[in-house]
Amino acid sequence: MLQPGGPDARAIAMIWNVMAWGSALILIGMLALGAAACRRTPRPGERSRAGVFLLGGGLAFPGVVLLALLIYGLRTGDARIAFPDEQGAWRVDVHARQWQWEVRYPDAPHPGWTTQNEIIAPAGRPLHISVTSHDVIHSLWIPQLGGKIDAIPGRINVIRLMADEPGRYRGVCAEFCGVGHSRMPILLHAHDPATFAKLTQEVGHE
Numbered sequence: 001m002l003q004p005g006g007p008d009a010r011a012i013a014m015i016w017n018v019m020a021w022g023s024a025l026i027l028i029g030m031l032a033l034g035a036a037a038c039r040r041t042p043r044p045g046e047r048s049r050a051g052v053f054l055l056g057g058g059l060a061f062p063g064v065v066l067l068a069l070l071i072y073g074l075r076t077g078d079a080r081i082a083f084p085d086e087q088g089a090w091r092v093d094v095h096a097r098q099w100q101w102e103v104r105y106p107d108a109p110h111p112g113w114t115t116q117n118e119i120i121a122p123a124g125r126p127l128h129i130s131v132t133s134h135d136v137i138h139s140l141w142i143p144q145l146g147g148k149i150d151a152i153p154g155r156i157n158v159i160r161l162m163a164d165e166p167g168r169y170r171g172v173c174a175e176f177c178g179v180g181h182s183r184m185p186i187l188l189h190a191h192d193p194a195t196f197a198k199l200t201q202e203v204g205h206e
């Protein structure tokens, strides 16, 4: 998750970084204020500034921070929505069942091409992944490439992912789906354009 390999995962990692480091800064500030308050001895007749701290620190500051985070989070979430008609996307149909993943490729020259527990993909091209299930609810999660998407019987959920570089990206089923749940890994194998073209052609001639 924290070593993103594509745009979707980068957006998620960025949110994580902003929230983790931002809250760390706020925590340090609060601890410093608390320490200063403990060490300080009020002078006789000094006016209390509790109102400033209550209104400023208790309402205005968290209000501004939470609103900014909300807007930032919503904008990033919108950017992650998939667009099915986008040109150049490689379509992948993922069928989950207890306890394996079956992957089909509607854009492949040979439409019957299927792989088990492995997604063959081109690197640097958007992947339009449609996910469904044939029994219980599963969830497809390839942490280095993006967020999770549920595989629900009778429904098709879509996620748009992309691997920037060729490589092997490990994924799991992220929704408890029975006794075989922990043995339900999936691998996304991203190939450079030349290897990918060769691979899909070879499959087409089988």
Ligand SMILES: [Cu+2]
Binding pocket: 096, 099, 137, 138, 139, 173, 174, 175, 176, 177, 181, 184
């Ligand atoms: Cu599962």
